[in-house]
Amino acid sequence: xxxxxxxxxxxxxxxxxxxxxxxxxxxxxxxxxxxxxxxxxxxxxxxxxxxxxxxxxxxxxxxxxxxxxxxxxxxxxxxxxxxxxxxxxxxxxxxxxxxxxxxxxxxxxxxxxxxxxxxxxxxxxxxxxxxxxxxxxxxxxxxxxxxxxxxxxxxxxxxx
Numbered sequence: 001x002x003x004x005x006x007x008x009x010x011x012x013x014x015x016x017x018x019x020x021x022x023x024x025x026x027x028x029x030x031x032x033x034x035x036x037x038x039x040x041x042x043x044x045x046x047x048x049x050x051x052x053x054x055x056x057x058x059x060x061x062x063x064x065x066x067x068x069x070x071x072x073x074x075x076x077x078x079x080x081x082x083x084x085x086x087x088x089x090x091x092x093x094x095x096x097x098x099x100x101x102x103x104x105x106x107x108x109x110x111x112x113x114x115x116x117x118x119x120x121x122x123x124x125x126x127x128x129x130x131x132x133x134x135x136x137x138x139x140x141x142x143x144x145x146x147x148x149x150x151x152x153x154x155x156x157x158x159x160x
Contacts, residue, residue, distance in 0.1 A: 017072050018080050023090035030061050030097035034104050057110035060119070061098060099124040 038056050041049050063074050081091040102124065106116040120126040 016080070017070065017076070018084060018087070020084075020086065022070065022080075023086045026066055026087075026090050026094045027097070029066050030094040030101070032061065033058055034101050035108070035110065055108070055110065057105040057108075058101075060101060063094070063098070066094075095124070099126065 034057065035055050036058055037053050039051050039053050041051055044050050063077065067074050067077050077087075077091065081088040099120070102111070102116060102120055103126075105111050106113065106120075121128075
């Protein structure tokens with residue numbers, strides 16, 4: 001009886017769940033609209049109901065959700081990105097789209113700034129930058145002790 005799943009010569013283990021169509025699916029998943037216009041009913045001071053429209057950010061898309069919907073994990077998707085060049089490009093594009101969503105909705109003041117900063121630093125490559133300027137002389141090595149700590153003589157010190 002022939003096995004139903006074939007492995008490439010010299011490979012072992014469980015067959016991959018990777019499918020080439022995931023490349024387009026992951027880009028499509030993260031390409032949705034950034035915002036939506038919602039209509040709310042409000043009561044005015046004179047007791048009348050008035051409808052107003054409000055711009056709202058669409059929910060942030062998560063790599064974890066994309067992976068979960070396909071029965072896998074983000075760790076496995078990272079392995080796919082290393083193994084399959086087409087998926088690597090699509091995965092990078094998806095992460096860029098996720099970062100764009102977060103940045104644009106924050107710029108539009110649709111997210112609370114401190115939480116947006118927290119997300120940006122944890123799910124993207126965005127970081128705070130500190131630029132330091134130095135003028136003067138830097139002495140490397142040499143000097144007293146040659147950079148090594150001194151050994152204490154006479155063993156450990158005793159407490160009185």
